[in-house]
Amino acid sequence: MQGKEAIIKHIDQNLADLVIKNGKILTMDAARPLVEELAVRGDTIIAVGNDGEVEPYISSDSIVIDLEGQLAVPGLIEGHGHYMSLGESLMGLNLRPARSWEQIVNIVAGAVETATPGDWIVGRGWHQDKWDDLPSPIIDGFPVHHRLSEYSPNNPVILIHASGHGVLVNALALEQSAIYPNTPNPAGGEIIRDSHGNPTGMLRETAQDAAREALAVNLSKRPIDVIDSERRQQVKLAAEEAIANGITSFHDMGETFQTIDFYRMMADEGNLPLRLYVCVQEPSEVMQDKLADYRMVGYGNNYLTVRAIGEKVLDGALGVHGGWLLEPYDDMPESSGFNVVPLVDLRRSAELAIRHDYQMAIQGIGDRATRELLDIYEKNFRRSPAKKDPRWRIEHCQVIHPDDLIRYSKLNVIASIRGVFATSDGPWVVKRLGEKRARQRGYLYRTLMESGITVINGTDPPVEDINPIDNFYRSITREMENGELFFPEQRLTRRQALETYTVNNAFAAFEENIKGSLTPGKLADITVFSRDIMTIPEKDILNTQIAYTIIGGEIKYQGS
């Protein structure tokens, strides 16, 4: 009796605030892999079980959700995104759905009508590959600024490409960015010009920085309260988008110290709606004095962690022949892509990361970029053997030489993939790389996983839609928009794909003790799907909805 009383007393102190039951709860915890019910107290899971095991934790005050057989998994973790940009992308003109240049010109013309002269008009997400036909003229594959300039003589216009690797601006924006016919290309970028040498408005890679800076200067001149409320709006919009998609934590790949100050203030107020793992993105000379002060783990009840140096961009995008390759492009034999952030700067960042116990999470797209990064990582690990578990990451991993796969696993480098990139890029990858190289080195997601490398997934929002169900589907099918499969031998299993959104992403953020599985003692971050994406026919996966998003035991989203 004494034993039973002791148990009851123990349970009393642990009555649940929230219970979910009658579900298929895939815990991703080998100890209890599949259960039907789960109890939460505060922000923590206190019990999982079957057949009424969790019943004793329920009181009259507990919220009880009947899952009616729906699938619950550990709260999904977006493994690579740009949080403030995501918020921003929901504020500017959304050009993603545009199916022609004509449509985009009309959207901008509409915005001009209500804009105050002098204000910048910002649009995002356009991609010429999504257009039904191309306008004339087309220079280097992109439209030119003339019609934007005609419709918007008094407002600078900047239209950010879906890849983030280029912008198209109008004449006034060119002028305010001090880009003239005789302006030289910056290192790692290109001002596209017509046959007379006049800028067409398209600014690739680092050439876009001048325009973005001119925009930033213009925006920063607004009153501080306007800027503050806009930032809060960005945080809110990004959160709504993420949470409605079942995302409970977000790896934010590159923010300034100023933005991190803002996040910290939001965390202090209890106003961060989901958990952020933030990478610092600043020049090394700025980082060196500040990294130590900014390192924070689990700040504000585990809503804010800063312990990584993030997405510096080693090379450009593959689609625009920017990815830095070991051998030239098949369809541009004079080019092997290019290096964007100088290696010397990355080496300095890596040294700072070692000194201040930060993780490196750097973008490497081409096989040359990957190799250079592995060289830098390896050198630093060798110099600092005391750092046992650095978990440094390479972001995107689109082209990898087979020799470097072995180095990945030897160095325990984390491969941060975008499942959806394989299928978005698929239609032109073979053109860029040739069929043999594409097969042997391109988007080797299955090979990476089966080489024992920790693979994490995400969609790089706002570059791609944050939707994890679509990304899961693309990861396991490699099905492109046109219905064809892109090297299907690299399909992940459903189990692998789920790992790349849960346990692995927790590990990649040093958070495996509090996230990634539904284990008593861990945070009660839970995603519930309307259908069982682990067993239903593949074609039904895309019709699945998010039923619940639960963060720290709070229901933050409920599907209809």
Ligand SMILES: [Zn+2]
């Ligand atoms: Zn990114």
